[in-house]
Every structure is written in structure tokens, then in C-alpha cells.
Amino acid sequence: MSVVTDVLALDIGGTKVALAVVAPSGDIVRELVVPTASSPAAEEVWAPIAAGIVDLGLEARSWDVGIGSAGPVAAGPGTVSPVNIGAWRAFPLVDRVRAALTAATGHAPRTALAGDGHCIALGEHWLGAGRDVASMIGVVLSTGVGGGAILDDRLVAGSTGNAVHLGHISVNAWGNRCVCGGHGCVEMYARGPAMVAAAQARGWTGNDGIELTAAAAAGDRVAVETIEDGMRAAAAGIAATATELDIRRVVVGGGLAKAGEVIFAPLRRHLGDFAVLDYVRDLELRPAELPNAGLLGAASLALSLSGRGVLRARSGA
Numbered sequence: 627m628s629v630v631t632d633v634l635a636l637d638i639g640g641t642k643v644a645l646a647v648v649a650p651s652g653d654i655v656r657e658l659v660v661p662t663a664s665s666p667a668a669e670e671v672w673a674p675i676a677a678g679i680v681d682l683g684l685e686a687r688s689w690d691v692g693i694g695s696a697g698p699v700a701a702g703p704g705t706v707s708p709v710n711i712g713a714w715r716a717f718p719l720v721d722r723v724r725a726a727l728t729a730a731t732g733h734a735p736r737t738a739l740a741g742d743g744h745c746i747a748l749g750e751h752w753l754g755a756g757r758d759v760a761s762m763i764g765v766v767l768s769t770g771v772g773g774g775a776i777l778d779d780r781l782v783a784g785s786t787g788n789a790v791h792l793g794h795i796s797v798n799a800w801g802n803r804c805v806c807g808g809h810g811c812v813e814m815y816a817r818g819p820a821m822v823a824a825a826q827a828r829g830w831t832g833n834d835g836i837e838l839t840a841a842a843a844a845g846d847r848v849a850v851e852t853i854e855d856g857m858r859a860a861a862a863g864i865a866a867t868a869t870e871l872d873i874r875r876v877v878v879g880g881g882l883a884k885a886g887e888v889i890f891a892p893l894r895r896h897l898g899d900f901a902v903l904d905y906v907r908d909l910e911l912r913p914a915e916l917p918n919a920g921l922l923g924a925a926s927l928a929l930s931l932s933g934r935g936v937l938r939a940r941s942g943a
């Protein structure tokens with residue numbers, strides 16, 4: 627019954643949307659990238675994505691579709707409220723994708739929705755730096771801090787699809803209030819713009835995270851110390867997650883991680899301070915390997931709908 631069939635993957639971010647037909651091997655058969663419309667009208671943000679689905683020229687059959695979206699997501703109703711897409715609040719993304727595909731192919735699709743942090747973890751687990759392990763944590767260090775976990779070849783989705791929200795674990799119970807409403811969250815210290823602002827407050831004159839990591843690599847003391855502080859917060863959050871879930875492999879990606887050892891060296895050192903129980907000591911910290919992990923993770927999610935791919939089929943699905 628199960629034939630080798632390509633799936634559809636959608637990766638919806640604040641700046642661009644990628645749509646791709648992906649083979650069960652992970653090869654991308656066809657891909658379209660459209661800029662995310664910066665409109666205050668929900669339908670105007672959706673329209674170019676709907677057009678993209680038509681432009682892919684999908685064959686007339688029922689497709690399995692994995693949808694990765696900037697979060698938060700609500701897996702039950704299939705809605706999304708991306709922090710960085712202001713026009714979408716409880717936007718019925720899954721319904722829209724289903725309707726667009728049914729119109730384009732004449733068949734209703736099967737769909738699965740996950741947040742972008744989860745999809746990045748899924749992609750790295752399938753074909754990247756976590757492909758040799760059954761359990762891993764994926765961490766994204768960028769303008770925000772996100773995460774996702776795979777435990778025994780299953781995505782840790784959570785009841786609403788937002789589990790392992792690593793950026794908003796509190797690492798300072800007496801810290802300032804975070805944009806999320808909590809206090810002392812990882813993201814307040816470890817996100818790129820937060821480290822840039824902290825360095826600027828100490829007299830550093832650069833502008834962004836790329837300049838900050840370059841300055842640290844060149845030995846600038848303020849840059850080095852600021853990254854040190856940010857990575858201590860990240861390490862505390864990562865160690866808490868690894869300890870909670872009993873997972874030893876941690877894959878770190880995102881714009882900041884691309885700077886390499888200037889980020890990984892302090893992160894590794896501080897992990898030694900927080901991941902101290904026997905079963906998480908010497909966590910395996912790896913750089914992410916895929917440029918399109920989110921898209922491939924969405925494809926992995928789609929493959930799991932038919933029990934294919936590396937994810938174990940969900941019982942009862």
C-alpha cells in the first residue's frame with residue numbers, strides 16, 4: 627500500500643516562506659521561496675503562499691503536508707500566532723493549506739503542523755547533526771532563542787505543540803520582566819540583539835550580532851565578556867532541558883552559532899557548570915549542519931503521517 631511518494635513541506639518564517647516537494651530520501655524535488663508579505667491584513671500575508679501552492683504544479687492526488695511555522699502555534703485547532711507576523715493571530719493556517727491543496731489537486735491532503743523550533747530539530751535529527759542518535763535537543767540562537775526535542779525518535783510536541791520553548795525558561799528568578807511576561811528568561815540574555823545591547827551599554831560601538839562575534843574573535847574584551855554572559859544563560863537553559871528530558875546530544879544552530887567557537891567555547895564551558903548530574907555530564911554539543919533544517923523538518927513531519935521517515939509513527943494516528 628505504501629508507495630514511495632514525495633511529500634509537501636512548508637516553512638513559514640517572518641521574512642520568507644519556503645514551499646518544497648521533498649522526496650522520502652530528503653532530496654528537494656522542487657522549491658519555491660516567496661518573501662513574507664509585511665501587511666497588517668492576514669489575507670494579504672496568506673495570498674502569496676496560496677499562489678505558491680498553485681505555482682508548484684502539484685500532481686492530482688492526496689498529498690501529505692508538513693507545515694512548520696514561526697510560533698506560537700496551536701496544534702489542536704491548527705492555528706498560528708507568529709510573534710514576527712503581526713497580521714496573524716490565531717490564523718487558521720492548517721484550514722487554509724487544506725483548502726488551497728484541495729482546490730489545486732482535487733484531493734484533501736493530510737497535514738501536520740509544528741513550530742519552527744521543532745521543525746529545525748526534526749530536520750537535524752533526520753539528516754543533520756542528530757542523524758545518528760534517537761534523542762536530541764535542537765537549539766536556535768538567533769534574534770530569538772528557540773528549541774525542540776526528539777526523544778526516542780519521537781518529536782516532543784506537547785499538548786499544544788509548543789514544548790521545549792527553551793528561550794523562555796527562566797534562568798534568573800529575580801530578573802527583569804521578559805516580553806513573554808515571565809522573568810529572567812534565557813532569551814533576555816542570549817538572543818543576539820540582547821547581547822548587542824548589553825555590549826553597547828558597556829561602550830562597545832558595533833551594531834549587530836555578526837559584528838559582536840567578529841569583535842570577540844578579534845579579542846575585544848567587552849565583546850568577549852558579553853558573549854560569555856549570554857552563553858552562560860543559554861547553557862543554564864540547555865542544561866535544564868537536557869537534565870529534564872535525559873538527552874545527551876545538543877545541536878545548536880541559528881545565526882549566532884554560525885560564528886563557531888567564539889560562541890561554542892563559552893557555551894561548552896558553562897554547560898560544565900550546569901549539566902552536572904552523571905547522565906548529562908559532558909553533553910555532546912554539535913553545530914547544526916543543514917542550511918534548510920526547518921524545511922526538511924517539515925518534510926520529516928509529513929513523512930511521519932504515513933509512518934515513513936525516521937520518526938516513529940504516532941500511535942492512534
Ligand SMILES: [Zn+2]
Pocket residue numbers: 793794795804805806807808809811813
Ligand atoms: Zn520570556
